[in-house]
Amino acid sequence: MLDVSNPGVPADCEPFTMHVPILKQRDYLIASIQSVLSDEDLLQLRDDLSERVGQYRSRGVIIDVTVLDVIDSFATRTLRTIAHMLKLRGADTVIVGIQPDVAFTMVQLGLTLEGIGTALDLEEGLEYLDRQTRRNVHNVK
Amino acid sequence: MLSETRVPIASAFDIVTARQQGRSLAKELGFENAEMTLIAAAISEVSRNIVEYAGHGVIIFQPPNNGARRGLSVIAQDKGPGIPDIAKAMQYGYSSRRGLGVGLPGAKLLMDDFDIVSKAGDGTTVTMKKWLHNAK
Numbered sequence: 001m002l003d004v005s006n007p008g009v010p011a012d013c014e015p016f017t018m019h020v021p022i023l024k025q026r027d028y029l030i031a032s033i034q035s036v037l038s039d040e041d042l043l044q045l046r047d048d049l050s051e052r053v054g055q056y057r058s059r060g061v062i063i064d065v066t067v068l069d070v071i072d073s074f075a076t077r078t079l080r081t082i083a084h085m086l087k088l089r090g091a092d093t094v095i096v097g098i099q100p101d102v103a104f105t106m107v108q109l110g111l112t113l114e115g116i117g118t119a120l121d122l123e124e125g126l127e128y129l130d131r132q133t134r135r136n137v138h139n140v141k
Numbered sequence: 142m143l144s145e146t147r148v149p150i151a152s153a154f155d156i157v158t159a160r161q162q163g164r165s166l167a168k169e170l171g172f173e174n175a176e177m178t179l180i181a182a183a184i185s186e187v188s189r190n191i192v193e194y195a196g197h198g199v200i201i202f203q204p205p206n207n208g209a210r211r212g213l214s215v216i217a218q219d220k221g222p223g224i225p226d227i228a229k230a231m232q233y234g235y236s237s238r239r240g241l242g243v244g245l246p247g248a249k250l251l252m253d254d255f256d257i258v259s260k261a262g263d264g265t266t267v268t269m270k271k272w273l274h275n276a277k
């Protein structure tokens with residue numbers, strides 16, 4: 001897999017932002033969140049993904065949120081925005097790795113990821129995208 | 142947790158610091174994982190409110206002053222413009238700006254006690270508490 005996030009930019013040039021590595025695999029991009037993210041980091045991820053999807057003509061994007069200890073209203077709104085933006089750019093998004101306590105808290109807060117794919121983990125996420133992109137190809141024919 | 146802990150809030154980065162501090166204090170007090178996550182999310186919502194509406198403020202963690210009952214008090218305080226209509230601000234789904242309108246009403250849903258005092262021009266103080274239910 002190829003790391004296609006921020007090509008040519010050293011990861012340590014911005015000490016206060018967490019750089020989310022974006023990996024390219026086949027037609028897909030995988031954004032693998034490595035640590036808790038601030039609001040700015042999430043917005044940066046949104047912009048990076050939107051750009052990379054065009055650059056690599058990706059058909060699907062997996063966002064792995066396994067390490068996030070909280071998904072609050074801002075994070076939910078941003079994930080929704082990312083998925084809708086990428087859809088407009090021609091790629092399907094699937095969020096993987098939402099932890100049980102995080103899911104419980106989201107339900108308590110009334111937060112939903114309506115219209116966005118979710119899957120248990122990376123493997124299920126890849127299968128989801130395979131199904132989704134196959135369906136899109138089928139619909140076109 | 143004998144005395145209070147203060148986390149100044151001046152930017153979105155401090156939201157992360159505040160909820161991590163809250164989570165570790167909650168753990169120290171004996172809260173379970175699921176409750177720690179609820180508390181962290183509530184802290185996230187009230188501190189974002191400070192960043193968005195007041196610019197800066199402070200999150201204060203205290204042991205609640207309530208006799209034998211044990212738990213965690215989280216106070217979010219700012220000297221911002223204040224909330225002109227608290228009832229409206231506490232309405233789920235209402236946001237005077239961008240956003241889902243989940244912030245304050247959402248935090249209330251996550252905690253056991255929730256109290257808000259605000260005066261236009263004189264800042265806002267949110268006091269919320271989570272009680273330890275497994276306390277012996």
